[in-house]
Amino acid sequence: MADDTERDATELERGNESEPVEVADLADVEADLESLEFPATGTEVVDALGDREIESVEGTYAVEELIPKVDRERFDSPGAVRVQIHRPTVAAAMKKVVEANETLPNAEFRWSQRKAFEKTFEALKAIDADDDDEGIQVVSDWIVEQITEKEKLPGSRGVRRRAAKFCRSNGYQVRNDEWLGI
Structure with a gap:
């Protein structure tokens, strides 16, 4: 670490x-x-x-x-x-995710998975700079919903897909060679 x-x-x-x-x-x-x-x-x-x-x-x-x-x-x-x-915006989103994950029995959040979540939030921050970080809020809320409803932390690929879906549905272009281009 x-x-x-x-x-x-x-x-x-x-x-x-x-x-x-x-x-x-x-x-x-x-x-x-x-x-x-x-x-x-x-x-x-x-x-x-x-x-x-x-x-x-x-x-x-x-x-x-x-x-x-x-x-x-x-x-x-x-x-x-x-x-x-x-990185306060990313840190606030990660705080919400980490604390929600803590409610799960046998909660585990691998370092590589955490870094992928952070990288996704950073990519949303870069794309969504003028919209009060709506993308970060939407994706972190989605992660917490997944934890609450499915009692499981979503995979980093699923988080990237959700972030890309948000971007595309809000008119932000996501290229295939970018982190969110999944």
Whole structure:
């Protein structure tokens, strides 16, 4: 997991992010994170920093809106938390999915599947930049419905299909060589 976190941090440094938060806010949050012992669970992070607010180009978010308050969610370092909150729209959607998945008996959310969900939300963010992230909301709601109704986390391919369906039905072109072009 540390390699994935380091890779995510490198991508952020290269500017591959569509909705960065203010650097000063991240520095303050990271300073507060230093009081935690790592690895830390999502519950521990939210308990310590839940009401702390960060600013992004999308608006103001409390940390508790971005980090799932579950014990299975683990962060290896303050930098891993920073990677998560650096993409607030995607983080909020993933929080909803992770917390819904936690209601399932024997809930499992493989790292590769999680990364595919995040990549789908990022693709929707890039396509749906002017529509209040409606696509992200629609797809995250659909995932939660699948968890609730079928008592099963949908596969990453199904999530991509649902995202592509949303895009096409709303006039967004999705090419076959793109992530959502399934």
